[in-house]
Amino acid sequence: MAVDRTAMDPGASRRWTRHCVAVGALFLVVAVLVMSRAGGTATAGAVGTWALLAGAAMAAGACVWRSLAFTGRSRWAWALLAAGLLTWGFAQFTWLARRWVPGVPEVLAQRGVEDIGLAGLGLLIPAALLTMPRAAQPLANRVRSVLDGLLIASSLVLLAWIFVMDDLAAGAHGPRFYLTLFFPLADVVIATMVAYMLPLRRDRRGFGADLTFVCAGLIAFAVADAGHVYLHLVHDFGGGPIVHLGWLAGYALITMGALRPRVADDAPLDLPPGVWSTAVMMPYLTVIAALGASVMLQLQTGHVPTFVGFTRSFLILLLIGRQLLTQLENRALTRGLETRVADRTAELYAREQHFHALIRHSSDVITVIDSSGVIRYQSESMQRVFGYPAAVFLGRRYTDLVDAEVAMRLAQAMRQVAARPFASVTLEVVHTHQDGRKRPSEAIITNLVDDPHVAGFVLNTRDISDRMELQEQLVHEAYHDSLTQLANRALFRERTAATLESGATATVLHLDMDGFKRVNDSLGHLAGDQLLVRLADRLRGCLREEDLVARFGADEFGVLLTGDDGAEEVARRILGDLDAPIMLGARQIHVRASIGLAGTDLLEESADTHGDRAEQLMRNADLAMHHAKAVGGGVFAPYRPRMRDGLVERLELESELRAALENGELRLHYQPTVDLETSRVIGFEALVRWPHPTRGMISPLDFIPIAEATGLIVPLGRWVLREACCQAVEWSAAAGGRPLKMSVNVSVRQFDRADLAETVAGVLAETGMPADRLCLEMTESVLMTDTEANLEQLVRLKGLGLTLAIDDFGTGYSSLAYLRRFPVDTLKIDRSFVERLGVIADDTALTDTIVRLGRSLGMATVAEGIEEFGQLAVLREMGCGFAQGYYFSRPVPADEAGRLFLEGAHTPA
Numbered sequence: 001m002a003v004d005r006t007a008m009d010p011g012a013s014r015r016w017t018r019h020c021v022a023v024g025a026l027f028l029v030v031a032v033l034v035m036s037r038a039g040g041t042a043t044a045g046a047v048g049t050w051a052l053l054a055g056a057a058m059a060a061g062a063c064v065w066r067s068l069a070f071t072g073r074s075r076w077a078w079a080l081l082a083a084g085l086l087t088w089g090f091a092q093f094t095w096l097a098r099r100w101v102p103g104v105p106e107v108l109a110q111r112g113v114e115d116i117g118l119a120g121l122g123l124l125i126p127a128a129l130l131t132m133p134r135a136a137q138p139l140a141n142r143v144r145s146v147l148d149g150l151l152i153a154s155s156l157v158l159l160a161w162i163f164v165m166d167d168l169a170a171g172a173h174g175p176r177f178y179l180t181l182f183f184p185l186a187d188v189v190i191a192t193m194v195a196y197m198l199p200l201r202r203d204r205r206g207f208g209a210d211l212t213f214v215c216a217g218l219i220a221f222a223v224a225d226a227g228h229v230y231l232h233l234v235h236d237f238g239g240g241p242i243v244h245l246g247w248l249a250g251y252a253l254i255t256m257g258a259l260r261p262r263v264a265d266d267a268p269l270d271l272p273p274g275v276w277s278t279a280v281m282m283p284y285l286t287v288i289a290a291l292g293a294s295v296m297l298q299l300q301t302g303h304v305p306t307f308v309g310f311t312r313s314f315l316i317l318l319l320i321g322r323q324l325l326t327q328l329e330n331r332a333l334t335r336g337l338e339t340r341v342a343d344r345t346a347e348l349y350a351r352e353q354h355f356h357a358l359i360r361h362s363s364d365v366i367t368v369i370d371s372s373g374v375i376r377y378q379s380e381s382m383q384r385v386f387g388y389p390a391a392v393f394l395g396r397r398y399t400d401l402v403d404a405e406v407a408m409r410l411a412q413a414m415r416q417v418a419a420r421p422f423a424s425v426t427l428e429v430v431h432t433h434q435d436g437r438k439r440p441s442e443a444i445i446t447n448l449v450d451d452p453h454v455a456g457f458v459l460n461t462r463d464i465s466d467r468m469e470l471q472e473q474l475v476h477e478a479y480h481d482s483l484t485q486l487a488n489r490a491l492f493r494e495r496t497a498a499t500l501e502s503g504a505t506a507t508v509l510h511l512d513m514d515g516f517k518r519v520n521d522s523l524g525h526l527a528g529d530q531l532l533v534r535l536a537d538r539l540r541g542c543l544r545e546e547d548l549v550a551r552f553g554a555d556e557f558g559v560l561l562t563g564d565d566g567a568e569e570v571a572r573r574i575l576g577d578l579d580a581p582i583m584l585g586a587r588q589i590h591v592r593a594s595i596g597l598a599g600t601d602l603l604e605e606s607a608d609t610h611g612d613r614a615e616q617l618m619r620n621a622d623l624a625m626h627h628a629k630a631v632g633g634g635v636f637a638p639y640r641p642r643m644r645d646g647l648v649e650r651l652e653l654e655s656e657l658r659a660a661l662e663n664g665e666l667r668l669h670y671q672p673t674v675d676l677e678t679s680r681v682i683g684f685e686a687l688v689r690w691p692h693p694t695r696g697m698i699s700p701l702d703f704i705p706i707a708e709a710t711g712l713i714v715p716l717g718r719w720v721l722r723e724a725c726c727q728a729v730e731w732s733a734a735a736g737g738r739p740l741k742m743s744v745n746v747s748v749r750q751f752d753r754a755d756l757a758e759t760v761a762g763v764l765a766e767t768g769m770p771a772d773r774l775c776l777e778m779t780e781s782v783l784m785t786d787t788e789a790n791l792e793q794l795v796r797l798k799g800l801g802l803t804l805a806i807d808d809f810g811t812g813y814s815s816l817a818y819l820r821r822f823p824v825d826t827l828k829i830d831r832s833f834v835e836r837l838g839v840i841a842d843d844t845a846l847t848d849t850i851v852r853l854g855r856s857l858g859m860a861t862v863a864e865g866i867e868e869f870g871q872l873a874v875l876r877e878m879g880c881g882f883a884q885g886y887y888f889s890r891p892v893p894a895d896e897a898g899r900l901f902l903e904g905a906h907t908p909a
Contacts, residue, residue, distance in 0.1 A: 012261035019259050023058075027252045034241045041241070048241040048248070049096040055251030056089020059217075062258035066210075077131040078258070081214075084124030085254065092247060125218075132211075140329050147322045151283040151315065155290035158311045162293045213257025220250035283322075287315055367459040369414075371449055373397045376456055385463050387434030398459075403432060410443065414457055417447040428464070440468045470849065477810055477846060482832050483529055484536035487550035492558050495548050496614035499562055500600065507567035507599045509559035510621035511539075511574070514592040514633035516555035525835065525867070527584050534582045535591070542573045558618070571595045571636035595636035596624025602639055654706050656692070661716055666690055668723050670897035672889050673741065673862065676876050681901055683741030685777070685884065686724035687891045688716065713749045718759060720744055725769035727894055731901050732773075740901060743775040745807065751782055757796035764800065771801035775826065779807050791822060798823040805862070810850060819857055827854045831865025834885070837874045844874065851878045 030051045034044045060082040067078035126146075224246025231243060294312050298304050304312075365385050368377035375398055378390040392401075399407035406429045417423040424446040431441045443461045448454040479491035487495070499506045513535065520528040532555065539549045539557060547570075548560040559574075561567050574595065581588040598620035603613055620639040628637035660666055670684035690698040707713040721744050728742040750756055764771055776797060782790055794804060805826035810833055833847045847863075854861040863875050866885030875883060889900060 044241040053093040059251040060086040062255045066258040080128035148283040155286035158290040210257045217250035217253035365461040368456045370456040421450040481551040492550035507561045508621040510596040510625040511557040513555035592634040594629035598639040669891035671891040685743040725767040774802040777807040826860045
């Protein structure tokens, strides 16, 4: 393999220019001496003879220098070229020295010594050219270049013989005469080879200016050899020194080419296609000219000279050889093309079968409809998805095969994308299965009418029944209480706002069961749940069909009544119905309720939206309920504006909370998170507590809403985050570096601040807490409010390396699209789902669905509120990863939580 080891020296071009000027100057000096014949013809001949020997040595030396810059074939090629030039130059010197150099040695004066030039010009120089690396080409191309050179050279010799040398060579015969003709003939052949090599050399190493100089030098050799032959035939050697300057010019050009430095950025030679076509036809044109001239000579003279006959026969043999070579090439090319076509056909067939298999087993139904609405292709998956054979649809109009509403929507969608090639639109429709079932489907219509391979509209239809069922189930759970199947607070608020928006009058009843906590404490939570289900049934029986009853949480219920009259009557009917005992097994349970009533007639005008008015109406009913409970319970109380006086206490609590935050009176308790697979404590959830100096321990349900409403949640959240991270680092160090996951709740108000990510990053840097050990928990409302801004906030937080969790999952509304879109790592299953495990089958199925949903989305699942071993066993069977609850530990202070981390909680296998 040839390797160019020359360095691209920026000053090499300037040095080469100086060398070329020096060589040209020497040539001019010799040319002036020879042409001026200073000292006579003999002196000019002697100068020219010695200059030829020096020129050959100089060219050979330049080629040797050039070969040292390469390895492999390039080095051998330039070395052979140097040997050929030196041999040819020595032969010329011995040839001319007998005439022009007095005192030439006897060994050089003998005839036949100059024949060594045959080896240089006929063997070494062609071998050098054939050895030079060029663009990859088969052996046939190299043979063709030699044949073309012979054809051109022989044709030119024949033409020269007929038009120039026929009369001159009338008396010249014999081997010595034909040996003299060999040299110009070899020059033409070699020049032709170089001309063929130039484009190949250009493709490999640029323009190939080095070979261009070599080609020019060989052409100069051919001119000088032709002139020498002419002078030999006319026996006029006086003009020999001038003719022989062509040889010296050839050596000078080859020297320049060998000394030329490598240029890395030669522009490719871009010639018109006609030039290359003419070059390919050149051998045939010269042969036609030569044969035509020989025929004319024969017609004029009536005979064919021996040389012309032999040369013409030689040309015919060369043409036959070239034609045979062309035939062999054509056969090889045909076989290659047939093989490539067969391989390509097999590849295309394999791809076609591959795509057919993919479409056949795809969950999507693919349909191609032409611009007139006729089905041209129907995938076989139609039968698997919708029960219809694919053949039923082919050749029929798609709109004739579906329901009228579906046909109208699809036609409208096709018109929508018809104006824009390659446009697509997605819509949801309901298709009818062959068995009559309605199957919700998603159809993607793409306009590929302008694609010649399709020429139609492509419908990708997929059955989304399972997804819609799961979505509807999640929506139902988001708006309904999982225990009683009543509406929850979110649905109640929306329905209240809708009623107010319609302009109708409404009354809200807020119910709280008196003494319900005693039932839970004495009979257990299971009995309490059963009691709540019975109470829900009784409430339904006391209301009209259009009225709405909801469970707000724990033992609180709400009723929405429309109309002006009857609210107090409904309240009396509920209280009377609750007087009847409820049987729980063998026990009779008597319950009472405190009911607050609030109507639209007492709503304040300051509320801006219907949602605010609905919230105010529910708050008024809540205030009235607390008033009824304060007077002893078991009664109802209408709302009065003076009940707002209770808000004063709320303001006092706000002021005290602000002071507690500034004075460091708040504390953190920690509830452990247990790995259900290893039964080890792997982390904690930080929960803020407020030990008030006079009020005692204040519930977070009382002061967290105040903090969120007043904005105190931002400094409070920052304090909780810093305190929890410091504690986690301390516990992990005490456990010998054992990793600990610390979870901290983040409210919606904190997400509203643009510097949340910077705050978290600052706390991590300050405390030394590893980011991957911190988990921020948020409610589903974060995903539903100000979606784009919150998504950007979550992405920034995720970029810090921490994990994100959705707290109380299932109590709000989160579409599957949001779950896929937001970078959430963990789903925390709300305690309302966990507390019913093993009791109601639907609740077990829903919890299992959430666990599977998290697994399918690549999220971890944490179950909250585990209080019994049965719940733990069911969750383990479902494959839930982690759990929290009183069964393991209540939220405890830091010192006790540290012992739990080191020693472990109550986590039976």
